[in-house]
Amino acid sequence: xxxxxxxxxxxxxxxxxxxxxxSALRALGELPAGLFPALSAAxxxxxxxxxxxxxxxxxxxxxxxxxxxxxxxxTQGLLEAVLDGLQGAPPPTAGPRRSxxxxxxxxxxxxxANWEECSETLPAPFVITHMLEEPEADQPTPSAREQPPWDRxxxxxxxxxxxxxxxxxxxxxxxxSYILQRVERSRGCLRLRCRALVISQVPLRSLVExxxxxxxxxxxxxxxxxxxxxxxxxDLVQLFTQVGQMCNxxxxxxxxxxxxxxxxxxxxxxxxxxxxxxxxxxxxxxGQLHKMLSGLQKPLETLVIxxxxxxxxxxxxxxxxxxxxxxxxLVLCSNNLSQTVPGPLEVLLxxxxxxxxxxxxxxxxxxxxxxxxxxxxxxxCARLRSLVFxxxxxxxxxxxxxxxxxxxxxxxxxxxxxxxxxxxxYLDEYRWENLNRGELARVHTKLQELLQTLQRAxxxxxxxxxxx
Numbered sequence: 001x002x003x004x005x006x007x008x009x010x011x012x013x014x015x016x017x018x019x020x021x022x023s024a025l026r027a028l029g030e031l032p033a034g035l036f037p038a039l040s041a042a043x044x045x046x047x048x049x050x051x052x053x054x055x056x057x058x059x060x061x062x063x064x065x066x067x068x069x070x071x072x073x074x075t076q077g078l079l080e081a082v083l084d085g086l087q088g089a090p091p092p093t094a095g096p097r098r099s100x101x102x103x104x105x106x107x108x109x110x111x112x113a114n115w116e117e118c119s120e121t122l123p124a125p126f127v128i129t130h131m132l133e134e135p136e137a138d139q140p141t142p143s144a145r146e147q148p149p150w151d152r153x154x155x156x157x158x159x160x161x162x163x164x165x166x167x168x169x170x171x172x173x174x175x176x177s178y179i180l181q182r183v184e185r186s187r188g189c190l191r192l193r194c195r196a197l198v199i200s201q202v203p204l205r206s207l208v209e210x211x212x213x214x215x216x217x218x219x220x221x222x223x224x225x226x227x228x229x230x231x232x233x234x235d236l237v238q239l240f241t242q243v244g245q246m247c248n249x250x251x252x253x254x255x256x257x258x259x260x261x262x263x264x265x266x267x268x269x270x271x272x273x274x275x276x277x278x279x280x281x282x283x284x285x286x287g288q289l290h291k292m293l294s295g296l297q298k299p300l301e302t303l304v305i306x307x308x309x310x311x312x313x314x315x316x317x318x319x320x321x322x323x324x325x326x327x328x329x330l331v332l333c334s335n336n337l338s339q340t341v342p343g344p345l346e347v348l349l350x351x352x353x354x355x356x357x358x359x360x361x362x363x364x365x366x367x368x369x370x371x372x373x374x375x376x377x378x379x380x381c382a383r384l385r386s387l388v389f390x391x392x393x394x395x396x397x398x399x400x401x402x403x404x405x406x407x408x409x410x411x412x413x414x415x416x417x418x419x420x421x422x423x424x425x426y427l428d429e430y431r432w433e434n435l436n437r438g439e440l441a442r443v444h445t446k447l448q449e450l451l452q453t454l455q456r457a458x459x460x461x462x463x464x465x466x467x468x
Contacts, residue, residue: 018042018051025054033060040064049081056085059101066106076178083182086155087189106159107195154189160196163210180213193218200225204235211242221251233262240268248274253304255281263291270295277302277329289314290321299326307334315344324351333362333388341370349377356381357411362464363391368398375405386414390464396420396443400450407454414460417447435465 017024017039024039028051031039036055043051056064066082086104161176183192194214199207204226222243243249249272263285269275278293278300285292285308293300300323310332318324330352337345349356359381366374371394378384387406394402399417406412423440424432444463451459 018046018048021048021051024048024051028054028058036060044078047075047078049077052078052081053085056082056101057099059099062100063103063105064101066104079178083179083190087182087186101155102153104155104157106157154186154191156191156193157183158193158195160198161194161210161214162198163202163207164198164200180210184213191215195219196221196223198223202226204232204239208235208238208242211239216242216245217247219246219249221253222246222249223253223255225255236262236265237268240265244268244271247271250274251277251279253277253279253281255279255306263288266292267295270297272296273298276300277304279304279306280308281306282308285309285314287311287313290317293318293321293323296323299323301326302329303327304329304331305335306331310335310337312340312344315340315348319344319348319351324348326355327352328355329358330356331358331360332364333360335364337361337364337366338370341366341373346374346377349374350380353377353380353382355383357383357385359384359386360388361392362388362416364389366392366394368394371398372401375402379405379408382409382411384409384412386416387412388416390416390418392418393421393426394418396422396446399443399447403447403450403456403459404454407451407456412456412459414462416462416464419463419465440465 017027036059040052040055042048043055082104086101157179159179163176179192183190192214195218197214197219199222243252252269252272252275275296275298278296279302280292281304285305289305289308289310303318303323315337349359359378366389371389371392378387384406389402394417399420402417403415406415419432419435419440420443423436423443425434426432440463444461447461448457451457451461
């Protein structure tokens, strides 16, 4: 068992204070700011709810970090103590000190770009303070009895929300429920700024109600997983209207949505000026890609279209869209692209060649001749870093031909290739059986030797199945 390092003087002082909580509360108004991080860590670890509430009311820094609500490192009782401190008037024991707290952060990796001058002070297990500036000398203020319960700027609660249902049933419970209730009852004293919103199997009507309680401009990422076929068009329109108001949204993921999705709803997303990553993973997009993308005014950097039954017209539209010249990552896996070569897919790769870094053509029903036809366009992708083309029926010689042609792409560092046709019995373009692992291992060695010969041993070469 590894031994922990010796406790700092701050830690020892904090433990000494908490040995008599009443004395700690009386001394709170006179404590140096530097003791607060250690004292707060000890108070949370020991479950001292009264001290937690009082410390929040006298917090000398702009930000208090408590880690993720999913960590279970803070109990319901301690969470209530924190929120009680946010909304209550400072106790007489706090003396002249007034809280400078402006942000209560429940995220793991709070974006420091929003706090350009912040610096961490005495990191604790799950409590970290941030300072925008050195605490100024506390100025005398009227007593708590002469002040209203809330006479300063609202405190922002930063968190990521994970909302999930089961079999179409949804009941908001736990920490998210409690925070939402407190924010709703705070009359503007607390502002909930959700950075990432993950929704799984939540009825749209309930989701619309929850979004109505959030500051939509604060949301940076939305992940929506909604397999239910039961929804009303009005709720869907309202949802997309709300998403369109997330003016700082950078990443939108929609997966497993089997309903007859009205792609026209995507026109409601046209106000999104910061969207960079769009993931579409569902099977009702065929022939409607232009409806989903044409409303976006800013080119995307990442586009994932997985199993959406893309047509030749969809690929042709994408090659002519504003997105083609800016894409860094393009994922077209699990679409039948066999009819797009020769033709639209080659054109698309030519258009994205100036910026493309990651390309995924897994399970696209591409045969060897079609892959060979794409090689001239791929060779122009000078910035390409990774290429995935497994689960296509390609022979060993075909894979070697790809490596020879792409050896000149100096930034290419990762290639995932299919199990060669000689190593399995293919039932169709997607399924195979009777894998000959010995032969697969020999092929892999042969491919690595080829990379050595081409002076590209820096390329990581993997296949779609284990070689063990």
